Amino acid sequence: MSVGETVIGPPARPTPAQWVRKNLFSSPFNSALTVISVLVIVLAARGIGRWVFVTADWSPVVQSLRLFAVGPYPAEQLWRIWFIVYMVSFLMGVSGGRFGGTVRTFAVALAVAFGVLAVLPISPDYLPLDTRLRLLLNPVMAVAGYVVGRRAPIQARWLPLAWLSSFALTIVMLGGFRNVALLPYVESGKWGGLTLTFLLALVGIVASFPIGVLLALGRQSNLPVVKALCIVFIEVVRGVPLVTILFMVSIILPLFLPDNIRIDRVLRAMLGMTLFAAAYMAENVRGGLQSIPRGQYEAAKALGLTGFQTTLLIVLPQALRVVIPAIVGQFIALFMDTTLAIIVGLLELLAVGRAVLNSNPAWLFRDMEVYLFIALIFWIFTFSMSFASRRVEAAVGLGKR
DSSP, X not given: OOTTOOOOOOOOOOOHHHHHHHHTSSSHHHHHHHHHHHHHHXXXXXXXXXXXXXXXXXXXXXXTHHHHHHTXXXXXXXXXXXXXXXXXXXXXXXXXXXXXXXXXXXXXXXXHHHHHHHTOOOOTTTSOHHHHXXXXXXXXXXXXXXXXXXXXXXXXXXXXXXXXXXXXHHHHHHHOBTTOSSSXXXXXXXXXXXXXXXXXXXXXXXXXXXXXXXXXXXXXXXXXXXXXXXXXXXXXXXXXXXXHHHHIIIIIGGGGSOTTOOOOHHHHHXXXXXXXXXXXXXXXXXXXXXXXXXXXXXXXXXXXXXXXHIIIIIIHHHHHHHTHHHHHHHHHHHXXXXXXXXXXXXXXXXXXXXXXXXXXXXXXXXHHHHHHHHHHHHHHHHHHHHHHHHHHHHHHTTTOO
């Protein structure tokens, strides 16, 4: 750089006062809009706050927290639920310590959420001391897992296996075994609440993704039989409402099975949701596959890669990267669609809310509080998935050149 040459750098970051003046009070019209908007927000927040903290009667929610969490699961077997929650907290802490970033953010949020639940100002009759202590143990498990993830020589490829193993263990813990005193059998009809909602959503999300990818690849295949079967499955399933599929797998499917074969109704609901989500997932992935330039295939062929290697190592990663927003949107829709399980007699979160309202005549007109509580739960988890999607998109550079 020669003497006297001007160095052009990035513009200075505006101060808060400069930002407010530029974005909120840059003209008389914008200033008037800002003042009106602030007044509307303040009045709305005041009215909502008065209703939430003064007018609303939250007794149906406060007195039914256990039902919202686990449904009619036997009280003497609740230690299984606590074991599953501790396992998830520990694995979340390990994953946060090993990977950091977004996973660590979720691990911290989970630990804070359990800590906040433990100190809520709720009567000991509905949130006793032993329950508060069990809730406080979750942040301890998350911190312990974080320390293990940071210091122990754990390879990253083992953590997905650990999560899959924890899911299998969750099913075993929830259901138990017949004629086993330590882990007695609990029929799926007693699974309910947020636990069942999580279970339905998790199975649908995890199982529908690989099936949807295979269906998308099959639809793009050069084998006419495979392509035709995939097209028929995708178009038929996408042309039928989820409610109809749930009725078919829950009511009609058992009619075609032998008398000695009975599939659990929770498993049938999982099957219906998985197949429904897989058909939509296939179309999302197919859109990503079609966005890959032909030159990528030709370059892979020039390098001597086989068709399988080209698809697995070159094409599929790029296609999935492009459709991350659509895939996460499908996951969010599936999580919300778990409320349809009430139609086939499963006591998921929304069904528990209705049961709570019908259990006490004094609560018949408290439906706004109950449904607002359920809506808040769904919003928290769907927003979490959306937040994770944005972080993943930023990490892979989606939308940037």
